[in-house]
Amino acid sequence: MQIERCTKVTKCDFIGCNNLADYSFSTKGLIKRELAFCEDCLKGMYQEIAKLQVPKGTNSHFKLRPKIKKETK
Numbered sequence: 001m002q003i004e005r006c007t008k009v010t011k012c013d014f015i016g017c018n019n020l021a022d023y024s025f026s027t028k029g030l031i032k033r034e035l036a037f038c039e040d041c042l043k044g045m046y047q048e049i050a051k052l053q054v055p056k057g058t059n060s061h062f063k064l065r066p067k068i069k070k071e072t073k
């Protein structure tokens with residue numbers, strides 16, 4: 001799977017979006033046809049993916065506990 005610069009002039013596949021596609025998502029036959037989408041929709045998708053793929057460790061309880069102890073002293 002890879003995301004490529006869209007070479008053909010196609011409309012963005014996202015419903016309600018009237019932009020021309022900037023990128024295409026190539027799956028080499030894994031989905032029926034390549035998904036074409038514009039820059040805005042790419043950003044939208046990225047934000048949704050980022051919600052699912054939150055890097056672990058930033059909100060670690062192990063890191064927070066010593067701080068809380070110091071503040072309560």
Ligand SMILES: [Zn+2]
Nearest residue numbers: 012017038041
């Ligand atoms: Zn779009």
